[in-house]
Amino acid sequence: xxxxxxxxxxxxxxxxxxxxxxxxxxxxxxxxxxxxxxxxxxxxxxxxxxxxxxxxxxxxxxxxxxxxxxxxxxxxxxxxxxxxxxxxxxxxxxxxxxxxxxxxxxxxxxxxxxxxxxxxxxxxxxxxxxxxxxxxxxxxxxxxxxxxxxxxxxxxxxxxxxxxxxxxx
Amino acid sequence: xxxxxxxxxxxxxxxxxxxxxxxxxxxxxxxxxxxxxxxxxxxxxxxxxxxxxxxxxxxxxxxxxxxxxxxxxxxxxxxxxxxxxxxxxxxxxxxxxxxxxxxxxxxxxxxxxxxxxxxxxxxxxxxxxxxxxxxxxxxxxxxxxxxxxxxxxxxxxxxxxxxxxxxxx
Numbered sequence: 001x002x003x004x005x006x007x008x009x010x011x012x013x014x015x016x017x018x019x020x021x022x023x024x025x026x027x028x029x030x031x032x033x034x035x036x037x038x039x040x041x042x043x044x045x046x047x048x049x050x051x052x053x054x055x056x057x058x059x060x061x062x063x064x065x066x067x068x069x070x071x072x073x074x075x076x077x078x079x080x081x082x083x084x085x086x087x088x089x090x091x092x093x094x095x096x097x098x099x100x101x102x103x104x105x106x107x108x109x110x111x112x113x114x115x116x117x118x119x120x121x122x123x124x125x126x127x128x129x130x131x132x133x134x135x136x137x138x139x140x141x142x143x144x145x146x147x148x149x150x151x152x153x154x155x156x157x158x159x160x161x162x163x164x165x166x167x168x169x
Numbered sequence: 170x171x172x173x174x175x176x177x178x179x180x181x182x183x184x185x186x187x188x189x190x191x192x193x194x195x196x197x198x199x200x201x202x203x204x205x206x207x208x209x210x211x212x213x214x215x216x217x218x219x220x221x222x223x224x225x226x227x228x229x230x231x232x233x234x235x236x237x238x239x240x241x242x243x244x245x246x247x248x249x250x251x252x253x254x255x256x257x258x259x260x261x262x263x264x265x266x267x268x269x270x271x272x273x274x275x276x277x278x279x280x281x282x283x284x285x286x287x288x289x290x291x292x293x294x295x296x297x298x299x300x301x302x303x304x305x306x307x308x309x310x311x312x313x314x315x316x317x318x319x320x321x322x323x324x325x326x327x328x329x330x331x332x333x334x335x336x337x338x
Contacts, residue, residue, distance in 0.1 A: 046333050068269050080272065093333045100237050100336060103249065164215050164262045166335065167269060 042086030042142065043071065048096035049111040049119050058119060061169050062126045070165065085137045088127055090146035092120050117149045211255030211311065212240065217265035218280040218288050227288060230338050231295045239334065254306045257296055259315035261289050286318045 045065060069078040071086055081088060097110040111119070128144045131137040214234060238247040240255055250257060266279040279285070297313045300306040 064269060067272055068274065069272050070274065078273070095332050095334050098334045100233060103236055103238050104247070105237065105239065105334060163264050165264050165267045165274060 043081040046093040212250040215262040
Protein backbone atom coordinates (compact mmCIF):
# COMPACT_ATOMS: atom_id res chain seq x y z
CA UNK A 1 0.00 0.00 0.00
CA UNK A 2 1.13 3.52 -0.74
CA UNK A 3 2.83 5.67 1.83
CA UNK A 4 4.20 9.15 1.42
CA UNK A 5 7.65 9.78 0.00
CA UNK A 6 8.39 13.32 -1.00
CA UNK A 7 9.22 16.06 1.45
CA UNK A 8 6.57 18.69 0.94
CA UNK A 9 6.25 21.10 3.79
CA UNK A 10 3.75 23.87 3.94
CA UNK A 11 5.43 27.27 4.04
CA UNK A 12 6.75 28.25 7.47
CA UNK A 13 4.66 30.78 9.36
CA UNK A 14 4.22 31.95 12.91
CA UNK A 15 0.48 31.77 12.94
CA UNK A 16 -0.65 28.95 10.77
CA UNK A 17 -3.09 26.23 11.68
CA UNK A 18 -3.89 22.78 10.41
CA UNK A 19 -7.19 21.54 9.17
CA UNK A 20 -7.75 17.87 8.60
CA UNK A 21 -10.79 17.26 6.54
CA UNK A 22 -12.45 14.15 5.26
CA UNK A 23 -15.92 12.95 4.43
CA UNK A 24 -17.97 9.88 3.83
CA UNK A 25 -21.18 9.33 1.97
CA UNK A 26 -22.18 5.78 2.77
CA UNK A 27 -24.20 5.34 -0.40
CA UNK A 28 -21.07 5.88 -2.45
CA UNK A 29 -18.08 5.50 -0.17
CA UNK A 30 -15.76 5.51 -3.12
CA UNK A 31 -13.45 8.03 -1.69
CA UNK A 32 -12.18 8.97 1.70
CA UNK A 33 -10.42 12.15 2.44
CA UNK A 34 -8.73 13.86 5.33
CA UNK A 35 -7.60 17.41 5.03
CA UNK A 36 -5.32 19.46 7.13
CA UNK A 37 -5.08 23.12 6.41
CA UNK A 38 -2.71 25.79 7.40
CA UNK A 39 -5.23 28.51 8.19
CA UNK A 40 -4.19 31.86 6.71
CA UNK A 41 -1.70 29.77 4.77
CA UNK A 42 -3.51 27.10 2.90
CA UNK A 43 -4.96 23.63 3.00
CA UNK A 44 -3.41 20.21 3.58
CA UNK A 45 -5.35 17.35 2.02
CA UNK A 46 -4.85 13.69 2.95
CA UNK A 47 -6.48 11.61 0.22
CA UNK A 48 -7.36 7.93 -0.19
CA UNK A 49 -9.41 6.31 -2.94
CA UNK A 50 -11.64 3.30 -2.29
CA UNK A 51 -12.48 0.53 -4.72
CA UNK A 52 -15.08 1.74 -7.19
CA UNK A 53 -13.88 5.34 -7.31
CA UNK A 54 -13.73 6.72 -10.83
CA UNK A 55 -12.87 9.83 -12.83
CA UNK A 56 -16.35 11.32 -12.44
CA UNK A 57 -15.73 11.79 -8.73
CA UNK A 58 -12.60 13.90 -9.11
CA UNK A 59 -14.16 17.22 -10.19
CA UNK A 60 -16.75 16.99 -7.42
CA UNK A 61 -14.08 16.42 -4.79
CA UNK A 62 -11.91 19.26 -6.07
CA UNK A 63 -14.86 21.63 -6.23
CA UNK A 64 -15.86 20.87 -2.64
CA UNK A 65 -12.39 21.07 -1.19
CA UNK A 66 -11.37 24.29 -2.84
CA UNK A 67 -14.66 26.07 -2.13
CA UNK A 68 -15.74 25.01 1.34
CA UNK A 69 -14.97 27.61 4.02
CA UNK A 70 -12.28 25.96 6.14
CA UNK A 71 -9.62 28.65 6.35
CA UNK A 72 -9.57 31.60 8.73
CA UNK A 73 -8.52 34.93 7.30
CA UNK A 74 -7.00 37.98 9.00
CA UNK A 75 -10.46 39.07 10.20
CA UNK A 76 -11.18 35.66 11.75
CA UNK A 77 -13.71 34.93 9.04
CA UNK A 78 -13.89 31.48 7.49
CA UNK A 79 -13.21 31.50 3.77
CA UNK A 80 -12.31 28.95 1.12
CA UNK A 81 -8.69 28.26 0.27
CA UNK A 82 -9.32 29.93 -3.12
CA UNK A 83 -10.57 33.08 -1.39
CA UNK A 84 -7.86 33.08 1.26
CA UNK A 85 -5.93 32.59 -1.05
CA UNK A 86 -3.65 29.83 0.20
CA UNK A 87 -1.40 27.01 -0.90
CA UNK A 88 -2.74 23.49 -1.26
CA UNK A 89 -0.68 20.52 -0.10
CA UNK A 90 -1.97 17.14 -1.29
CA UNK A 91 -0.84 13.97 0.47
CA UNK A 92 -1.74 10.52 -0.87
CA UNK A 93 -2.61 8.57 2.25
CA UNK A 94 -3.80 5.06 1.51
CA UNK A 95 -3.77 4.14 5.18
CA UNK A 96 -6.97 6.19 5.56
CA UNK A 97 -8.77 3.24 3.99
CA UNK A 98 -7.70 0.90 6.79
CA UNK A 99 -9.95 -0.83 9.27
CA UNK A 100 -8.86 -2.60 12.45
CA UNK A 101 -9.19 -6.40 12.31
CA UNK A 102 -8.23 -7.60 15.74
CA UNK A 103 -4.97 -5.88 16.54
CA UNK A 104 -3.98 -5.30 12.91
CA UNK A 105 -5.10 -2.83 10.27
CA UNK A 106 -6.46 -4.16 6.99
CA UNK A 107 -6.81 -2.21 3.75
CA UNK A 108 -9.23 -4.30 1.71
CA UNK A 109 -11.43 -1.35 0.78
CA UNK A 110 -8.66 0.50 -1.00
CA UNK A 111 -8.52 0.90 -4.75
CA UNK A 112 -5.92 -0.99 -6.79
CA UNK A 113 -2.65 0.90 -6.83
CA UNK A 114 -2.55 1.69 -10.57
CA UNK A 115 -6.09 3.05 -10.63
CA UNK A 116 -5.36 4.99 -7.45
CA UNK A 117 -2.33 6.60 -9.05
CA UNK A 118 -4.42 7.57 -12.07
CA UNK A 119 -7.13 9.21 -9.95
CA UNK A 120 -4.55 10.86 -7.73
CA UNK A 121 -2.79 12.36 -10.74
CA UNK A 122 -6.10 13.68 -12.08
CA UNK A 123 -6.94 15.13 -8.69
CA UNK A 124 -3.62 16.96 -8.45
CA UNK A 125 -3.85 18.23 -12.05
CA UNK A 126 -7.37 19.57 -11.53
CA UNK A 127 -6.39 21.35 -8.31
CA UNK A 128 -3.47 22.93 -10.17
CA UNK A 129 -5.79 24.03 -12.97
CA UNK A 130 -8.30 25.57 -10.55
CA UNK A 131 -5.65 27.61 -8.76
CA UNK A 132 -4.03 28.60 -12.06
CA UNK A 133 -7.32 29.97 -13.40
CA UNK A 134 -8.33 31.80 -10.22
CA UNK A 135 -7.48 35.51 -10.28
CA UNK A 136 -6.84 35.86 -6.53
CA UNK A 137 -4.63 32.78 -6.49
CA UNK A 138 -2.68 33.93 -9.54
CA UNK A 139 -2.09 37.34 -8.03
CA UNK A 140 -0.99 35.90 -4.69
CA UNK A 141 1.19 33.29 -6.37
CA UNK A 142 -0.16 30.41 -4.30
CA UNK A 143 0.72 26.89 -5.35
CA UNK A 144 -0.41 23.29 -5.31
CA UNK A 145 2.21 21.01 -3.81
CA UNK A 146 1.82 17.26 -3.64
CA UNK A 147 3.37 14.06 -2.44
CA UNK A 148 4.41 11.13 -4.60
CA UNK A 149 1.82 8.40 -4.83
CA UNK A 150 2.83 5.08 -3.32
CA UNK A 151 5.83 6.24 -1.33
CA UNK A 152 6.65 7.42 2.16
CA UNK A 153 7.54 11.05 2.60
CA UNK A 154 8.57 13.54 5.21
CA UNK A 155 5.89 15.85 6.56
CA UNK A 156 6.09 18.65 9.07
CA UNK A 157 3.12 20.59 10.28
CA UNK A 158 3.11 23.64 12.48
CA UNK A 159 -0.16 24.97 13.77
CA UNK A 160 -1.67 27.35 16.27
CA UNK A 161 -4.79 25.24 16.49
CA UNK A 162 -5.47 22.08 14.53
CA UNK A 163 -8.87 22.23 12.92
CA UNK A 164 -9.58 18.78 11.58
CA UNK A 165 -12.47 17.69 9.39
CA UNK A 166 -13.50 14.48 7.70
CA UNK A 167 -15.44 14.16 4.44
CA UNK A 168 -16.34 11.17 2.36
CA UNK A 169 -17.59 11.29 -1.21
CA UNK B 170 -17.64 24.07 19.54
CA UNK B 171 -14.36 23.09 21.15
CA UNK B 172 -11.04 23.85 19.60
CA UNK B 173 -7.61 23.08 20.97
CA UNK B 174 -5.94 25.33 23.50
CA UNK B 175 -2.95 23.90 25.25
CA UNK B 176 0.45 23.58 23.67
CA UNK B 177 1.23 19.90 23.75
CA UNK B 178 3.93 18.85 21.36
CA UNK B 179 5.09 15.31 20.95
CA UNK B 180 8.72 14.94 21.98
CA UNK B 181 11.22 16.06 19.35
CA UNK B 182 12.86 13.28 17.37
CA UNK B 183 14.72 12.90 14.13
CA UNK B 184 12.83 9.90 12.92
CA UNK B 185 9.30 10.12 14.12
CA UNK B 186 6.18 9.65 12.04
CA UNK B 187 2.55 10.64 12.35
CA UNK B 188 -0.44 8.39 12.29
CA UNK B 189 -3.91 9.83 12.05
CA UNK B 190 -6.48 7.30 12.95
CA UNK B 191 -10.25 7.39 13.14
CA UNK B 192 -13.11 5.02 12.69
CA UNK B 193 -16.82 4.85 12.16
CA UNK B 194 -19.35 2.17 12.79
CA UNK B 195 -22.54 3.38 11.19
CA UNK B 196 -24.80 1.40 13.48
CA UNK B 197 -23.45 3.28 16.46
CA UNK B 198 -21.65 6.33 15.18
CA UNK B 199 -21.38 7.72 18.65
CA UNK B 200 -17.78 8.53 18.42
CA UNK B 201 -15.39 9.66 15.77
CA UNK B 202 -11.70 9.51 16.15
CA UNK B 203 -8.63 10.49 14.23
CA UNK B 204 -5.24 9.46 15.42
CA UNK B 205 -1.85 10.62 14.44
CA UNK B 206 1.08 8.75 15.82
CA UNK B 207 4.70 9.48 16.08
CA UNK B 208 6.00 6.08 15.00
CA UNK B 209 8.84 4.92 17.23
CA UNK B 210 7.74 7.74 19.48
CA UNK B 211 4.09 7.36 20.22
CA UNK B 212 0.57 8.01 19.12
CA UNK B 213 -1.37 11.22 18.46
CA UNK B 214 -5.11 10.87 18.86
CA UNK B 215 -7.65 13.39 17.54
CA UNK B 216 -10.93 12.70 19.24
CA UNK B 217 -14.54 13.86 18.76
CA UNK B 218 -17.68 12.56 20.45
CA UNK B 219 -21.03 12.41 18.69
CA UNK B 220 -24.46 12.79 20.24
CA UNK B 221 -25.41 9.59 22.01
CA UNK B 222 -21.90 8.63 23.08
CA UNK B 223 -21.72 7.45 26.67
CA UNK B 224 -19.33 6.17 29.31
CA UNK B 225 -19.61 2.55 28.16
CA UNK B 226 -17.84 3.43 24.94
CA UNK B 227 -14.72 4.86 26.57
CA UNK B 228 -13.03 1.60 27.68
CA UNK B 229 -13.60 0.05 24.26
CA UNK B 230 -12.04 2.99 22.49
CA UNK B 231 -9.05 3.08 24.81
CA UNK B 232 -8.52 -0.67 24.48
CA UNK B 233 -8.55 -0.49 20.69
CA UNK B 234 -6.30 2.52 20.38
CA UNK B 235 -3.66 1.39 22.79
CA UNK B 236 -3.52 -2.17 21.44
CA UNK B 237 -3.88 -1.92 17.67
CA UNK B 238 -0.56 -2.21 15.84
CA UNK B 239 -0.02 1.24 14.38
CA UNK B 240 3.52 2.04 15.42
CA UNK B 241 6.70 0.91 13.69
CA UNK B 242 9.55 -0.25 15.91
CA UNK B 243 13.31 -0.32 15.27
CA UNK B 244 12.93 -3.56 13.29
CA UNK B 245 10.23 -2.09 11.05
CA UNK B 246 7.60 -4.24 12.71
CA UNK B 247 4.20 -2.81 13.55
CA UNK B 248 3.43 -2.88 17.25
CA UNK B 249 0.95 -1.22 19.58
CA UNK B 250 1.83 2.00 21.34
CA UNK B 251 1.91 0.02 24.61
CA UNK B 252 4.45 -2.41 23.15
CA UNK B 253 6.53 0.28 21.47
CA UNK B 254 6.35 1.75 24.12
CA UNK B 255 5.49 5.32 23.17
CA UNK B 256 3.90 8.50 24.40
CA UNK B 257 0.23 9.21 23.75
CA UNK B 258 -0.91 12.70 22.77
CA UNK B 259 -4.67 13.24 22.94
CA UNK B 260 -6.24 16.16 21.10
CA UNK B 261 -9.92 17.03 21.53
CA UNK B 262 -11.03 17.86 18.00
CA UNK B 263 -14.73 18.61 17.75
CA UNK B 264 -14.38 19.75 14.14
CA UNK B 265 -14.08 16.08 13.17
CA UNK B 266 -17.85 15.89 13.60
CA UNK B 267 -18.45 18.49 10.91
CA UNK B 268 -20.21 17.97 7.62
CA UNK B 269 -20.21 20.36 4.68
CA UNK B 270 -23.55 22.08 4.06
CA UNK B 271 -23.09 24.09 0.91
CA UNK B 272 -19.88 26.01 1.41
CA UNK B 273 -20.01 25.92 5.22
CA UNK B 274 -19.28 23.23 7.78
CA UNK B 275 -22.01 22.26 10.24
CA UNK B 276 -21.52 20.37 13.51
CA UNK B 277 -25.01 19.15 14.35
CA UNK B 278 -23.86 15.58 15.07
CA UNK B 279 -21.56 16.61 17.89
CA UNK B 280 -22.28 15.88 21.50
CA UNK B 281 -23.24 18.70 23.89
CA UNK B 282 -20.14 20.40 25.21
CA UNK B 283 -20.56 19.43 28.89
CA UNK B 284 -21.10 15.77 28.13
CA UNK B 285 -18.20 15.86 25.68
CA UNK B 286 -15.91 17.25 28.34
CA UNK B 287 -17.00 14.50 30.74
CA UNK B 288 -16.27 11.73 28.20
CA UNK B 289 -13.03 13.37 27.17
CA UNK B 290 -11.85 13.52 30.79
CA UNK B 291 -12.71 9.85 31.26
CA UNK B 292 -10.89 8.96 28.08
CA UNK B 293 -7.73 10.78 29.14
CA UNK B 294 -7.86 9.29 32.66
CA UNK B 295 -8.26 5.75 31.36
CA UNK B 296 -5.36 6.15 28.92
CA UNK B 297 -3.22 7.42 31.79
CA UNK B 298 -4.24 4.44 33.92
CA UNK B 299 -3.44 1.94 31.16
CA UNK B 300 0.04 3.35 30.63
CA UNK B 301 0.65 3.60 34.36
CA UNK B 302 -0.17 -0.08 34.87
CA UNK B 303 1.83 -1.35 31.89
CA UNK B 304 5.30 -2.64 32.83
CA UNK B 305 6.98 -1.66 29.55
CA UNK B 306 5.50 1.82 29.66
CA UNK B 307 6.47 2.31 33.30
CA UNK B 308 10.04 1.23 32.61
CA UNK B 309 10.33 3.47 29.56
CA UNK B 310 8.71 6.38 31.36
CA UNK B 311 6.29 7.16 28.53
CA UNK B 312 3.47 9.60 29.18
CA UNK B 313 -0.02 10.58 28.21
CA UNK B 314 -0.23 14.22 27.20
CA UNK B 315 -3.46 15.91 26.29
CA UNK B 316 -5.04 19.12 25.09
CA UNK B 317 -7.63 21.16 26.94
CA UNK B 318 -11.19 20.44 25.92
CA UNK B 319 -13.01 23.31 24.28
CA UNK B 320 -10.04 25.51 23.49
CA UNK B 321 -7.62 26.14 20.68
CA UNK B 322 -4.04 25.02 21.13
CA UNK B 323 -0.72 24.97 19.39
CA UNK B 324 0.32 21.76 17.71
CA UNK B 325 3.49 20.85 15.88
CA UNK B 326 4.05 17.56 14.18
CA UNK B 327 7.23 16.30 12.63
CA UNK B 328 7.18 13.08 10.67
CA UNK B 329 9.16 10.97 8.28
CA UNK B 330 6.01 9.55 6.76
CA UNK B 331 2.48 10.36 7.87
CA UNK B 332 0.51 7.18 8.40
CA UNK B 333 -3.08 8.20 8.85
CA UNK B 334 -6.01 6.03 9.88
CA UNK B 335 -9.66 6.62 10.62
CA UNK B 336 -11.82 4.62 13.04
CA UNK B 337 -15.34 5.11 14.25
CA UNK B 338 -16.90 3.42 17.23
